Amino acid sequence: xxxxxxxxxxxxxxxxxxxxxxxxxxxxxxxxxxxxxxxxxxxxxxxxxxxxxxxxxxxxxxxxxxxxxxxxxxxxxxxxxxxxxxxxxxxxxxxxxxxxxxxxxxxxxxxxxxxxxxxxxxxxxxxxxxxxxxxxxxxxxxxxxxxxxxxxxxxxxxxxxxxxxxxxxxxxxxxxxxxxxxxxxxxxxxxxxxxxxxxxxxxxxxxxxxxxxxxxxxxxxxxxxxxxxxxxxxxxxxxxxxxxxxxxxxxxxxxxxxxxxxxxxxxxxxxxxxxxxxxxx
Amino acid sequence: xxxxxxxxxxxxxxxxxxxxxxxxxxxxxxxxxxxxxxxxxxxxxxxxxxxxxxxxxxxxxxxxxxxxxxxxxxxxxxxxxxxxxxxxxxxxxxxxxxxxxxxxxxxxxxxxxxxxxxxxxxxxxxxxxxxxxxxxxxxxxxxxxxxxxxxxxxxxxxxxxxxxxxxxxxxxxxxxxxxxxxxxxxxxxxxxxxxxxxxxxxxxxxxxxxxxxxxxxxxxxxxxxxxxxxxxxxxxxxxxxxxxxxxxxxxxxxxx
Numbered sequence: 131x132x133x134x135x136x137x138x139x140x141x142x143x144x145x146x147x148x149x150x151x152x153x154x155x156x157x158x159x160x161x162x163x164x165x166x167x168x169x170x171x172x173x174x175x176x177x178x179x180x181x182x183x184x185x186x187x188x189x190x191x192x193x194x195x196x197x198x199x200x201x202x203x204x205x206x207x208x209x210x211x212x213x214x215x216x217x218x219x220x221x222x223x224x225x226x227x228x229x230x231x232x233x234x235x236x237x238x239x240x241x242x243x244x245x246x247x248x249x250x251x252x253x254x255x256x257x258x259x260x261x262x263x264x265x266x267x268x269x270x271x272x273x274x275x276x277x278x279x280x281x282x283x284x285x286x287x288x289x290x291x292x293x294x295x296x297x298x299x300x301x302x303x304x305x306x307x308x309x310x311x312x313x314x315x316x317x318x319x320x321x322x323x324x325x326x327x328x329x330x331x332x333x334x335x336x337x338x339x340x341x342x343x344x345x346x347x348x349x350x351x352x353x354x355x356x357x358x359x360x361x362x363x364x365x366x367x368x369x370x371x372x373x374x375x376x377x378x379x380x381x382x383x384x385x386x387x388x389x390x391x392x393x394x395x396x397x398x399x400x401x402x403x404x405x406x407x408x409x410x411x
Numbered sequence: 412x413x414x415x416x417x418x419x420x421x422x423x424x425x426x427x428x429x430x431x432x433x434x435x436x437x438x439x440x441x442x443x444x445x446x447x448x449x450x451x452x453x454x455x456x457x458x459x460x461x462x463x464x465x466x467x468x469x470x471x472x473x474x475x476x477x478x479x480x481x482x483x484x485x486x487x488x489x490x491x492x493x494x495x496x497x498x499x500x501x502x503x504x505x506x507x508x509x510x511x512x513x514x515x516x517x518x519x520x521x522x523x524x525x526x527x528x529x530x531x532x533x534x535x536x537x538x539x540x541x542x543x544x545x546x547x548x549x550x551x552x553x554x555x556x557x558x559x560x561x562x563x564x565x566x567x568x569x570x571x572x573x574x575x576x577x578x579x580x581x582x583x584x585x586x587x588x589x590x591x592x593x594x595x596x597x598x599x600x601x602x603x604x605x606x607x608x609x610x611x612x613x614x615x616x617x618x619x620x621x622x623x624x625x626x627x628x629x630x631x632x633x634x635x636x637x638x639x640x641x642x643x644x645x646x647x648x649x650x651x652x653x654x655x656x657x658x659x660x661x662x663x664x665x666x667x
Contacts, residue, residue, distance in 0.1 A: 222474045292511045296573075299469055300524035300580065301501035310527070311513060 162388055166381030174382055178348040183372055188383055190350055194263075194358035195332055195390060197351065198342065201267025202331045203324060206274050211320065213275075214282035219308050238276035243336040245273045250340040262355045266342025273337050274327035281323025285316040318405035322398045329394035333387060335362040345371075361387045418442040419584060419614045420466065421483040427461055427638075430475035435461040437638045438480070443631075448606060448615045450625045450646070453635035454661065459618040462635070463586050466616065467503040468496050485583070501528060504577035508589040510569035512561035517553050520561045520572060524580045539579045547575035548605050567598025574605065578613075585609070587617040591624065603628055622662055626650040634658045 131139075173187055180186035213230065221227040249269030259265040289312050297307040335343075343363035351358040365383045368375050420443040427436040436458045443449045451459045464470045466482060468489060482489045489499055501524065513520050521540040530536060540557075544550040549571040553564070561572060570590055577585055587606070591599040599620070606615055606628060619625040625632055629646035634655070642655045653659045660666055 292507070292509070293513055295469065295472070296507070296511045296513060297523070297527075298472070299467065299500055299505045299507075300527065300576065301497040301504075302524070302527040303497055306527050310523075315514065 162385050166385035169378045169382035191359040191361045191364035194360040199328050199332050202270040205267045205271025210278035213279050218283045218286035234276045245337040246339045261357050264354045266338045269337045269341045270331040274331050278323050278327045282320040285319025289315045322402045325398035329391050333391045419445045423481045425480035428477045434638050439640045445614050447630040448610050448628050450629035450632040451618050452625045457635040458638040460588050463588050467500045501580050503584040504580045504582035505586040506573050506590045508592045516558045517561050518557040521579050543575040543579035546578050547571045567594050584614045589618050591620045
């Protein structure tokens with residue numbers, strides 16, 4: 131074989147392998163859509179399950195996941211922003227930042243079931259929040275912190291250094307500089323990171339298992355201190371714990387969960403693309 | 412004003428060492444008089460920009476660097492703990508080598524420093540901006556599009572915008588770090604003309620683009636090499652008849 135032939139062959143082989151990566155995603159989605167699309171209806175989306183969950187809809191679980199997603203955003207946002215600003219704008223390379231960075235890396239590596247147990251111990255029992263939306267949101271928030279902090283820090287560091295220098299040289303304080311010249315330009319990137327984190331949180335089962343998720347609770351939560359059903363856990367329950375469960379309802383639930391998570395990712399991606407296009411420097 | 416007036420800036424035995432132990436400035440002592448164009452020139456890495464950035468304490472951003480010696484601005488030690496560094500930077504306003512508009516409109520750029528200083532009076536801001544643009548010889552070119560993006564300006568216009576942005580602060584001293592580095596000869600001439608106009612109202616300290624530029628604009632000049640002050644004097648003396656052999660070699664272009 132000549133060098134050119136080898137070259138061409140290598141390119142074809144590598145392209146094929148790359149294409150293989152797309153395949154499972156397409157297969158999973160189309161399989162779930164094919165099996166689940168039949169049950170999707172207003173009734174399925176917006177009514178409570180009936181007859182031991184073998185009939186009816188998923189409304190309490192869907193709404194619960196929406197509540198938990200918002201709760202997670204509220205829990206993670208302030209902590210993540212403050213940490214990222216500290217790391218990117220205030221701290222140099224000192225002992226505290228090294229500890230904080232080490233903590234973030236390790237937070238990212240903790241299995242989600244451990245978050246669930248930690249949430250049970252810390253929020254449900256120790257802080258006496260009970261099995262509740264607050265406890266679940268805090269647990270999920272904690273779990274999403276690493277990804278949100280790292281994307282936020284990246285977004286802050288992507289703002290050109292000159293903007294800070296110029297702002298300071300014009301007599302702005304450190305905080306004014308961050309507030310007016312850094313945060314506005316980093317915000318889309320930070321929000322993208324948060325939405326990506328939420329996408330992961332919305333699909334997780336283990337962290338909500340002991341902290342918020344209800345096995346079967348047809349009425350909706352009345353306050354943030356109530357339990358709620360949630361889509362991932364509901365899917366787990368109807369797939370493994372309910373005998374005689376129609377398969378179509380399981381796939382319908384999986385499809386809705388998939389759509390919730392994918393739409394969050396999609397929003398994040400669109401936001402990021404638009405932000406890159408609007409950037410002036 | 413006379414050259415005998417008390418100095419605006421008095422630099423006394425100033426040394427500056429970066430965290431990696433390279434000495435950027437070694438025991439520099441200089442006086443800068445009001446309403447003069449004082450040029451700090453020398454080969455690259457001679458400490459010119461470092462000296463400039465010490466005067467408005469942008470050097471504070473160099474974490475872990477060591478400073479010795481003192482700098483007095485109108486008789487006050489600028490490194491004293493009681494000094495409000497934001498106020499200092501308003502009094503000594505800096506223009507950088509690369510034109511650096513901030514994202515936003517031309518107007519926003521000019522108003523930024525004033526707004527950050529807590530000025531809310533829209534009319535006052537507008538008056539200051541108009542005057543600054545006139546002084547920087549930019550008013551005629553941008554008066555009809557103050558609300559368009561500052562990034563849409565040409566290189567020369569951007570640099571005059573940065574000059575105007577400093578002037579809007581109504582500082583006492585303008586620090587110019589090679590303000591014509593990226594500019595064509597025509598824009599350079601415009602900026603130099605503005606500077607000569609401006610020295611009746613401001614003290615100007617400038618790191619020049621070239622020896623030729625230094626000779627064109629300097630009332631007085633200081634020659635730095637390897638962080639040491641080799642010689643300082645009037646422009647005429649420094650560029651026509653330097654005392655030190657090293658200054659002469661540099662001025663006539665034997666090294667650079």
